Amino acid sequence: MNDFTLDPRLESDTFPLADLPLCRVLLMNDSRYPWAILVPRHDGISEVFELSDTDQATLWREATQLGNVMKTLFEGDKLNIATLGNVVSQLHVHVVVRHRTDATWPAPVWGNGSPEPYALEPLASLRDQLIAHIDRLNV
Structure with missing residues (x-):
């Protein structure tokens, strides 16, 4: 995979967890939600359709497998997977486990509170748990 530069906003708001075949996995620094962000390691990409067909399939596989692990690990009620890019244009995918009792349920996590x-x-423990499970992903 080629070198890429992580958007400064993503870099300042997250902690790195691991690299999957296509994406860097980041943990959002917001303890209200189990929230990971996948960033394809390609410079200059802001939309999913800019990826090759193979990379699009890999992105979806990585997002859904990570989401499955996170929903199970954190016993979530719902899993949100989304790309927005209105503030950070670098292509990134949010994988957020939601609970009916969380801070903003049922509203979106973005821009709420x-x-x-x-x-x-707690951060170190959470990172260790996620890294152990990410290492076992079959992507």
Whole structure:
């Protein structure tokens, strides 16, 4: 995979977890939700259709497999998978586990309330859990 540059906003709002065959997996620094972001490691891509057919299929496979792991791990009621790109144009896919009891249910997580950054110890534990499961993905 070629080198790529992560958008500064994504870099400042997330923690790196792992690299899958196509995407870098990031953890959003908002403890209100189990929230990962997948970023295809290609520079200059802002839309899914700009990826090759093979990479489009890989992106969807990585997003759905990661979502399945996260929904199971965090016992979610719903899984949200979305691309927005209105603030950060670099193509990225949000994978968010939702609970009926979470801070903004049933509204979207985007633009609702203020992020609550992780405390150091829970962050380390969460990252370890996610990394262990990501390493077992069959992508």
